[in-house]
Each structure stands twice: as C-alpha cells, then as structure tokens.
Amino acid sequence: MIRTATLTSALALALALPAGAAEIPIGHLADQSGATSDVGVPYAQGVADALAWVNRKGGVKGERMAVESVDYGYQVPRAVALYKKWTGGRDKVAAIQGWGTADTEALSAFVTKDEIPYVSGSYAAQVSDPTGASGKAKAAPYNFFYGPTYSDALRGMLIWAAEDWKAKGRPGKPKFVHMGGNHPYPNSPKEAGEAMARELGFDVLPAIVFALAPGDYTSQCLTAKNAGANYAYLGNTGGSNISLLKSCKAVGTDIQFMGNVWGMDENAAKAAGEAANGVVFPVRTAAVTGGTAPGLTTAAEISKESDAAGTVYRPVHYYAGICAALYMTEALAWAKDNGGLAGPTVRKGFYQKKGWVPARMEGVCVPSTWTESDHRGMMEVHIYRAKVSGPTDGALADLMKAGTIKLEPVKTVELPRKPEWQGW
Amino acid sequence: MATQSLNPAGDFRTTYAADTTIFPTAGSRYAVLAGLAILCLAPLWLERYWLSLLIQIGYFGVAALGLNILVGFTGQISIGHAAFFGFGAFASAWLSNNLGLPVFFAVPLAGVVTTAVGLVFGLPAARLKGLYLAIATLAAQYILQDFFARANWFTGGVAGTAAEPFSILGFAFDTDQRYFYVVLAYVVATYVLATNLMRSRDGRALVAVRDHYLSAEMMGINLTRYRTLSFGLSAFFAGIGGALYAHYLQFVSVEGFGILLSIQFLGMIIIGGLGSIMGTLMGTAFMVLIPEAMGWLTDAVRGSGLDRALSLKDNLSFLREMAIGLVIVLFLMFEPDGLAHRWRQVKAYWKLYPFSH
Numbered sequence: 001m002i003r004t005a006t007l008t009s010a011l012a013l014a015l016a017l018p019a020g021a022a023e024i025p026i027g028h029l030a031d032q033s034g035a036t037s038d039v040g041v042p043y044a045q046g047v048a049d050a051l052a053w054v055n056r057k058g059g060v061k062g063e064r065m066a067v068e069s070v071d072y073g074y075q076v077p078r079a080v081a082l083y084k085k086w087t088g089g090r091d092k093v094a095a096i097q098g099w100g101t102a103d104t105e106a107l108s109a110f111v112t113k114d115e116i117p118y119v120s121g122s123y124a125a126q127v128s129d130p131t132g133a134s135g136k137a138k139a140a141p142y143n144f145f146y147g148p149t150y151s152d153a154l155r156g157m158l159i160w161a162a163e164d165w166k167a168k169g170r171p172g173k174p175k176f177v178h179m180g181g182n183h184p185y186p187n188s189p190k191e192a193g194e195a196m197a198r199e200l201g202f203d204v205l206p207a208i209v210f211a212l213a214p215g216d217y218t219s220q221c222l223t224a225k226n227a228g229a230n231y232a233y234l235g236n237t238g239g240s241n242i243s244l245l246k247s248c249k250a251v252g253t254d255i256q257f258m259g260n261v262w263g264m265d266e267n268a269a270k271a272a273g274e275a276a277n278g279v280v281f282p283v284r285t286a287a288v289t290g291g292t293a294p295g296l297t298t299a300a301e302i303s304k305e306s307d308a309a310g311t312v313y314r315p316v317h318y319y320a321g322i323c324a325a326l327y328m329t330e331a332l333a334w335a336k337d338n339g340g341l342a343g344p345t346v347r348k349g350f351y352q353k354k355g356w357v358p359a360r361m362e363g364v365c366v367p368s369t370w371t372e373s374d375h376r377g378m379m380e381v382h383i384y385r386a387k388v389s390g391p392t393d394g395a396l397a398d399l400m401k402a403g404t405i406k407l408e409p410v411k412t413v414e415l416p417r418k419p420e421w422q423g424w
Numbered sequence: 425m426a427t428q429s430l431n432p433a434g435d436f437r438t439t440y441a442a443d444t445t446i447f448p449t450a451g452s453r454y455a456v457l458a459g460l461a462i463l464c465l466a467p468l469w470l471e472r473y474w475l476s477l478l479i480q481i482g483y484f485g486v487a488a489l490g491l492n493i494l495v496g497f498t499g500q501i502s503i504g505h506a507a508f509f510g511f512g513a514f515a516s517a518w519l520s521n522n523l524g525l526p527v528f529f530a531v532p533l534a535g536v537v538t539t540a541v542g543l544v545f546g547l548p549a550a551r552l553k554g555l556y557l558a559i560a561t562l563a564a565q566y567i568l569q570d571f572f573a574r575a576n577w578f579t580g581g582v583a584g585t586a587a588e589p590f591s592i593l594g595f596a597f598d599t600d601q602r603y604f605y606v607v608l609a610y611v612v613a614t615y616v617l618a619t620n621l622m623r624s625r626d627g628r629a630l631v632a633v634r635d636h637y638l639s640a641e642m643m644g645i646n647l648t649r650y651r652t653l654s655f656g657l658s659a660f661f662a663g664i665g666g667a668l669y670a671h672y673l674q675f676v677s678v679e680g681f682g683i684l685l686s687i688q689f690l691g692m693i694i695i696g697g698l699g700s701i702m703g704t705l706m707g708t709a710f711m712v713l714i715p716e717a718m719g720w721l722t723d724a725v726r727g728s729g730l731d732r733a734l735s736l737k738d739n740l741s742f743l744r745e746m747a748i749g750l751v752i753v754l755f756l757m758f759e760p761d762g763l764a765h766r767w768r769q770v771k772a773y774w775k776l777y778p779f780s781h
Contacts, residue, residue, distance in 0.1 A: 033742060076584060076677040081476070084673075088600060089472050106584055106675050182573060184583045 023066040024059075024332065024341060026051065027086040027096040029103065034074025035212040036185075038238040039262045039317050040099060043121055044069065046314075046321020047097050049305040054329045056305070061336045065329070068093075072103070079103035080110075087114050094341045095119065095328055101185035104143065111142040115343030117350070118143050119328050121321075123261065124188040125149035128375045129423040136423030140375070142343065144350055146324040146368060147261060147284040148381050148415075150185075151192035151424060154233055156381030156413035157258045157280060158193065161231045162200040164256070175228055176202040179220065179244070180235025181212040186260075192424050193233055205229055212236050214243040221248040224255060234259045234279075238268035242276070249275040256280070265315040269386045269405045270396050277388040280410055282381045285319040285364050288407050290400060293363025313397040316407070323365035326358035376422065379415045384408060444623045463608060467601040475600045477712060482607035483668040485708040486614045488692040489701070490661025493618060495690070496699035497627070498654035499634030500549055501558045504565035505662055505689040510681030511568055512538045512663030513670035514579045517587035527590045527671055531610075534667040535660045541568075542659020549655055550648040565683050572678040584677030587670040603672055610668055611705075614661060619701050621657075630654055634699075695755060697762025706763035714751055718744045 028047060031040030051067045059065060068086070072078040080103070086093045093116060098104050101122035108127055111118045120127065123145045125137070132139030148156065158176070165174040176197040180186025194204045205227045210220045221244065224232060232255045234241045241263050248255065259281035266289075269276040287293035302322055303314055331349030332341060339345050355367035368377035387406040392399055399405045415421075437443045447453035467475060491505045516534035519525045525533065548560040572579045579585055589598035590606050597603045621627045632640035633650050641647050670676045688711055696707020722744045725731050731740070759766055 033745070075679055076675070077673060077680040080673050080675050084600075085473065085476065102583065102677065102679070106677065109586060110674075182582055187582065 023064050025086070025091045025093045026065045026067045026328075027082070027093040028067055028069040029072050029079055029082060029096065029098045030069055031074045031099050032071040034072070035240075036074050036100060036237045036262070038267065039265065040074070040121070042265075042267075042315050043317040043321040044099070045306055046302075046318040047325045048321075049302045050322040050325035051097075051329070052305045053302045054326070060329055060332045063336065065332075072099075074100055074103075076100075076103045076106050080106060083107055083110060087116065092116070094332060094343075095346055097325060097328065098122070101188055102183065105184055108138070108140045108143055112140065115347075116142060117328070117331070117343060117346045119324050120145045121324070122185065122188075123147045123150050123153070124184070125151040125192065125376075125422070125424050126188060130375050131373050132423075133373065134419065134423035142347060144327070144370060144375060144377070146320060146327055146365070146377055148282065148378050149376055150189040150260060152376065152379060152415055152421065153261055153282040153381050154189045154193040154258070155196045155421070156282065156415055157233070157383060158196050158200055158202070158231075159413050159415075160280070160383050160411050161256065161258065162202070165230070170230075173201060173203045174230040175205055177205040177224055177227065177229040177232045178207040178235065179210060179224070179232050180207075180260075181240070182209050183212055186212070186235025189233075189235070189260075192421070202231070208232075210236070210240065210244055212240050214239045217244040217247040218251060220244065221251040221253055224248070225251055225253045229253075229255050231256050231258060234263045236260070237262045238265060238271070242268055242272040245272045245275040245279065261320075262317070264386055265317060266313065266396055266400060266405060266407070267315055269388055269407075270392045270399060272388075273392045274388050274390075276386045278385060280383055280385045283316050283384045283407070284366065284378075284382070285316065285323065286366050286382065287364050288316055288319070288384075289314050291363075295357075295361040295364030298360040299364055311397070313395075313400065319364055323358065323361065326361060326365070327356070327368070330356075330358055374417070374422065376417065379417050381413045381415065383410045383413065385410045446619055446623075460612065464605075467604050472600050475604055477716065479600060479604055479607050479672060481705070481709045481712045482604075482611045483665045483672065484689075484692065484712060485611055485665075485705045486668065487662045487665025488689050488696070488708050489614060489618050489704045490658035490665070491689050492693040492696070492698065492701070492704045493621075493630070493661070494654050494658035496693055496697075496704075497622065497634060498630040498651065499637075500651060500654060501554070502561040502564075502655070502658065503558055503683065503686050503690065504545065504561040504563075504568070505658070506681045506683065506685035507565045507568035508538055508542055508659040508662035509666040509669070509685065509689075510572060510676075510678070511541055511659075512666030513587075513676045513681075514572060514585065514666075515663065516667035517585050517670050517676050518578055520588045521585065527588050528592055531590070531664065531667040531671065535664040538663025538666070539656045539660040542662070543652055543656040546652045546655020546659075549651040562683075565686055569678065569681060572681065579676070579678060582678060584675060587674050587676055589674055590671045598674075607668055607672070610664060614664060615701060615705070618661070622701070626650075626653075631699075691752060695752070695759075695762060697764030700762065700764035702767070703762050703764025706767065710755075710763060715744070715748055718747045718751070721747070 030044030031037050032044060048069050051065055055064050070082055072082060095117040098118050098120040101124045104120040104122040104127055120143060127140040127143035128149050129137045130139060130141040178190050178193055190207060197204050208220050208223055210217045234257055241259060257279045259279055261282050261284060264279050264281040287296055299319060299322055304310055331346050334349035334352055335341050335345040350370045351372055354369045356369060357365050357367050366378050370377055385408045387408050390404045392404060487509045494500050494502055512534045515537045516530045519530040519533055520527045545564040549557055552560050573582050589596045590603060591597060597606050629645045629650050632645055633647060637647055692707040692711045693704055695710050697703025722740045726740055
C-alpha cells in the first residue's frame with residue numbers, strides 16, 4: 001500500500017516536472033576526516049540538514065537544490081580540485097558552502113574571479129573586506145560567513161578578560177599569550193589579538209605553538225606556566241585543545257583559557273572532562289540546545305532530516321551550520337526574484353536586509369548585516385563558559401540534562417564597527 | 425626482456441643497437457602511436473572528470489618515474505620523494521611569480537633547481553645503504569617540509585602561494601581540456617627521455633650499481649657518482665611533476681607534500697613494477713583510480729539497505745580509506761611483480777593463444 005502510494009506520488013511528481021527540471025547546483029565542502037573533523041562533522045551536518053529541509057519544503061522558490069557534499073579532509077589541494085570540478089563544467093554551482101580558513105583564503109581569489117558566492121565555516125577577518133579598502137586584506141567580494149570574525153571574537157574576549165582581571169582585584173598587569181598551530185586558521189587573529197591586548201594593558205608573551213592534531217602538550221603548558229600567563233587564547237579546534245587542556249591540568253597551570261568559536265563545545269567539554277571547566281569561548285547563536293527560543297523548534301525539525309528519532313544531541317556548531325545554510329538559501333531566493341541566480345545577483349541578495357534573521361530562526365541566528373563595503377556580519381560576541389562539575393561518562397544528552405556539563409552565558413560584548421578593525 | 429618472447433622464431437640480433445631498440449616489432453610502434461593519437465583526441469570527447477584524472481595520472485606519473493629510476497633501476501631507497509615534488513611546485517610558482525619568468529620556462533627550470541636540491545640530499549647515499557639510507561631520506565622529507573612552512577619569501581608560508589596558469593605567447597592553458605596537452609607533452613617527453621637514458625652507458629651503470637655494487641665498482645663504475653646522480657635524476661622528474669601540478673591547481677600549499685604522498689609514490693612504483701618504465705605509468709594510474717573506484721563503491725552503498733542495516737553513515741568515508749589500504753595489500757600479495765609483469769603475461773597469453781603450453 002505504502003509502496004504504491006510512493007510510486008504514484010513519484011510518478012505524479014515526474015509527470016508534473018518538465019523533463020530535466022532545473023536544479024540549483026550547490027557545492028558543499030566538509031571536513032569529516034581531517035584535522036578539524038571534530039567540529040567539521042556537526043557543522044556540515046547542520047548545513048546538509050538545513051539544505052535538505054529547504055528542499056523538502058519546496059526548495060528555493062520552487063526550485064530544488066542539487067547539493068554535492070564532499071569530505072575534503074581539510075586538505076587545501078583537494079578543496080581547490082573540487083572547486084575546479086564544480087566550476088569548470090556546464091552546470092556551474094550557484095554558491096558554495098565552504099569550511100576551513102586555509103582553503104577559504106586559497107579559493108578567495110578564484111571565487112572573486114568566477115563570481116561565486118562562498119559561505120565559509122572560516123571566520124577569518126582576512127576575508128571580511130569586500131573592497132580591499134581597509135588595506136589590511138585583499139578584496140574578497142564573494143566571501144561570506146555567519147559569525148563574528150575570529151579577530152573580533154578575540155577582541156571581545158579580551159575586553160571581558162580585562163574586566164575579569166579588575167573584578168578579581170589581582171595586582172599588576174595581566175599576561176596574555178596566543179596559543180595555536182602554525183596554520184592560517186589559528187594564525188588568523190594573532191596579530192589583532194596581540195594588538196588589542198597591548199591596548200587594553202596586557203603584557204603580551206611570545207606565542208606558543210601546538211599542533212592542530214591531538215598530542216602531548218606538556219611542554220607547551222610548562223612554557224605558559226613558567227612565563228606566568230594569566231589569559232591564553234586557544235586557536236585550534238576541539239580535539240587539539242582537549243589534549244592541551246588535559247596536559248595543562250596535569251601540569252597545574254592557573255590560566256584562564258579562552259577558546260576560539262570552534263575551540264570548545266559540548267563534545268569537547270565531555271572529552272576534556274574537568275580540564276574544560278571554566279574555559280570561556282564565543283557562541284555564534286543566540287540559543288543552544290535546551291533553550292526556549294522559537295527558532296529552536298525549527299532547528300529540531302531540521303535536525304530530523306538526518307535523525308528521524310530526534311534523539312541525537314546537537315552541539316553549538318550544528319546551529320551555526322543551519323544559520324549559514326539558511327542565509328544562503330534566502331539570498332538565492334531573493335536573487336531568483338530579482339533577475340536570476342548569477343553570482344553578482346546572489347551576492348546582492350546578502351545585502352537586502354539589516355539585522356537579518358532567516359525566517360523561523362528567531363532567537364537562534366543572531367541578527368546579521370552584510371553591506372557592499374563590509375562583510376563583518378555581526379559585531380556582537382556572545383561569551384559562554386563551559387562548566388563541568390563531575391565525571392563525564394555516559395551519553396552527552398544525559399550529561400547536559402543532568403547539568404554535569406553546562407554552557408553558561410557570561411557576557412555579550414557589543415563591539416563598535418570600527419573601520420580600522422576590518423580585514424585583520 | 426620478456427617482450428622478446430613475442431618475436432618470431434629464428435629472429436636474432438647481430439648488433440647491440442638492435443638489441444636495445446625501444447620497439448621490438450613494428451606492431452608495437454604503431455600501437456603506441458595509435459594510443460597517443462587517441463589520447464590527443466581525448467579532450468574532445470572525454471568528460472571533465474575523466475580528464476582531470478588523466479591529468480593527475482600524468483603529473484604523478486612523471487614524478488613517480490623519477491622514483492623508479494632511483495629505487496627500481498639504481499636500487500636506492502627514498503621516502504622523501506613528495507618533498508622534491510613539492511619543491512618543484514613551489515620553485516616553479518616562485519620563478520614565475522617573483523622573477524616574472526613565463527611559466528613555459530619556469531617548469532623545466534624548476535626541474536633543474538630541484539635536481540640541485542636532490543643532489544644535496546642524495547649525498548648521504550654515497551655512504552649509506554638500505555634502511556639507514558631510508559632514514560636519511562626521511563630527513564629530507566622533514567627538512568624540506570619545515571622549510572616550506574617557514575620560508576615565507578619562497579612559499580608564502582603556511583598560507584600557500586598562487587601559481588600562474590601555463591601559457592604560450594598569451595594563450596593560457598587554464599582549462600582541463602587545454603592543460604591536458606601540456607601534461608601529455610611532458611609525459612611523452614619524460615618517458616622517452618627515461619627510456620633512452622636506460623639504454624645509455626649511464627643507464628646501464630645505474631642498473632649495475634643495483635645488481636651488484638661490488639662488481640660494478642670493479643668494472644670501473646664510480647659508485648658515489650652514480651648513486652648521487654640517481655638522486656639528482658629522481659629529483660629532476662619529481663620537480664617537473666610538481667611544477668605541472670602547481671600550474672594545474674594554480675595554488676600550492678605545504679599540506680599536500682607530506683610523507684603520505686611519499687609513501688604513495690613508493691606504492692605507485694611497487695604496484696606498477698620496480699625497474700619498469702611503462703609499469704610506472706600503470707602503477708600511477710592504479711593509485712589514482714583506486715580511491716575514485718572506492719568512492720563510487722561507497723556512493724553506491726550510501727543510503728542502501730547495507731548502509732541502514734549497519735548504520736554506517738559518516739563512517740563510510742573512513743571505510744573508503746580502509747578499503748583502499750586493503751586493496752593495495754591484496755594486490756601486493758597476489759601480484760608481487762607489479763602490473764608491468766602481469767601486462768607481459770597477458771600479452772604472451774594472447775600471442776600464443778590457444779597453444780599456451
């Protein structure tokens with residue numbers, strides 16, 4: 001019975017659609033097996049689920065998207081090769097959902113030349129200047145991302161850190177150290193963070209390098225401890241940060257760690273256990289799993305695309321992925337109504353609204369504004385603190401429910417949109 | 425040479441020149457020319473995806489050829505071949521970006537520069553053999569890789585560097601259809617070069633060093649010279665391959681040249697056949713195509729009953745990597761002499777059919 005119904009509906013659909021119905025080709029680069037796969041997997045799932053959900057709801061203004069999701073393993077050459085595959089043939093992609101900083105920066109020149117809107121999972125300030133007028137970065141008119149730039153997020157956390165130091169009433173100047181791999185992604189906010197720290201009255205220590213992959217980072221922790229660091233920025237992603245936090249706990253450092261947006265999440269807190277307790281990090285969405293925002297209902301619906309039972313716990317990156325995908329589909333929808341899906345039109349689609357929240361995502365996606373001269377979508381930094389109050393064995397959903405792991409809002413820093421902060 | 429078994433009975437040679445000819449029969453010469461003609465027409469009818477795979481086989485094939493000269497013909501070992509491949513890529517990009525050299529000249533020049541680097545890193549070969557030499561070449565891999573990550577002036581550091589598209593007199597070979605011809609030309613040139621090299625006095629000296637270095641030395645072959653030379657030669661081909669790769673992707677980044685790629689190069693020549701020129705190309709094709717074939721397989725499994733029953737989901741991408749490893753192991757177990765050997769057997773089988781015994 002069910003089979004007949006499916007067959008009939010499929011037949012009806014096939015007849016209803018004109019032969020070779022146009023689909024919008026979309027490229028999706030995901031890291032599911034590389035150095036950043038720990039956060040790449042939930043983000044990519046968010047993107048894929050949101051796009052599948054839009055398709056199921058009738059697509060972009062009635063046109064379905066043909067999404068090609070590919071795991072590129074965080075390897076720049078593979079990303080470039082995929083990009084060439086997506087843009088060289090007849091059905092050139094209308095837009096791309098990208099991922100890492102190194103590949104986004106490498107592809108930036110290509111997408112500018114080919115006029116293909118590119119929504120990255122990298123929030124490097126280096127691709128936030130569409131005109132190049134800042135003089136700090138090359139013009140990147142087709143690069144978009146949902147979230148504060150890495151540099152702005154760090155600036156926000158440093159402002160919080162300076163207040164925290166005062167509030168604790170500790171004597172002398174606080175010491176700040178940048179920690180991360182020697183890779184474009186952790187390096188991206190280094191200069192901006194160190195400059196901001198000096199401005200706020202921190203002593204800036206020489207940066208400490210630790211690899212993007214998990215390892216034994218005892219010597220790095222000892223270096224930070226001996227130098228007397230008070231505040232440390234962790235530029236890497238979850239897995240690598242977890243091992244650093246564990247090493248530092250073993251060494252017995254007294255450092256307030258500040259993670260990158262990708263540096264900490266529920267999974268990382270579970271894996272690091274009590275070593276993650278107290279780490280602060282920016283969250284890009286206005287709500288996390290367990291909240292009450294109306295947009296979370298939609299997100300739960302989207303989540304069912306890949307988890308029909310609705311039992312999988314969705315970490316913060318999943319929601320960021322949903323938002324990134326929905327901004328793109330709404331820009332595509334605007335372009336479809338205003339002259340077609342050519343790159344320059346889709347790009348204009350991103351500029352149509354101020355304080356833009358995708359439909360039905362209120363309270364989750366933070367209001368964002370892109371303009372022709374500024375691709376810093378948001379200037380507010382929502383700082384959260386990971387609280388771990390016991391052993392973290394068992395399922396993540398249960399740990400969150402029991403409150404063993406908590407994500408606590410600490411402060412929302414509203415940064416001024418300074419032109420001199422653009423592009424670095 | 426096994427191909428001699430295909431010659432008619434009573435056929436014998438009276439000169440050394442006739443004995444070392446590349447094409448033992450007229451038929452084999454025509455077959456190669458016909459194959460080349462078909463390849464020349466490939467961009468007209470092949471899909472872009474297949475073209476990109478052929479291009480990949482081309483530039484890896486050129487680099488693997490260098491390694492086969494070193495490992496297969498001279499009997500040395502190197503697990504740093506990817507670093508030379510990378511050096512050629514960066515050198516060519518640097519030469520064209522910073523010195524304003526046309527890419528047309530930058531590619532062969534990158535080969536020359538890489539040769540110099542290869543000669544330097546080949547020096548330990550004068551004194552080391554076997555596993556000790558392997559570790560010494562491992563040093564080349566790490567030293568060069570670290571150099572790529574730090575030498576901002578040369579490589580753009582960890583952020584990588586852009587490379588100009590290949591062009592001749594303003595005509596840019598910036599699409600796969602066009603670039604295919606560039607790679608094809610280089611593959612033909614380097615393979616002819618290597619084949620002829622192996623027929624020369626120097627080529628025979630390299631083989632002698634491999635077969636019995638003591639006898640070779642007694643016959644007046646300077647071991648140090650030939651061992652180091654073979655490192656230089658291997659780096660030359662690696663550099664050319666790397667340069668072709670750089671101008672194909674138009675972007676070079678340090679990540680691509682890890683030890684994994686070095687091992688893959690070794691895999692290519694072992695699977696293709698050590699000491700076989702044509703085998704190198706076959707092995708390269710095998711190593712390039714196997715991940716793709718596994719990709720089709722996992723795509724077929726994705727969403728099927730098997731996927732749901734085992735709830736594989738994301739694990740499929742890992743399964744793919746594991747399957748690649750498994751196929752290579754099985755291949756080495758059942759085909760230890762490489763594809764070149766199997767190819768000769770297939771040819772002999774049809775030549776003698778139906779009286780193969």
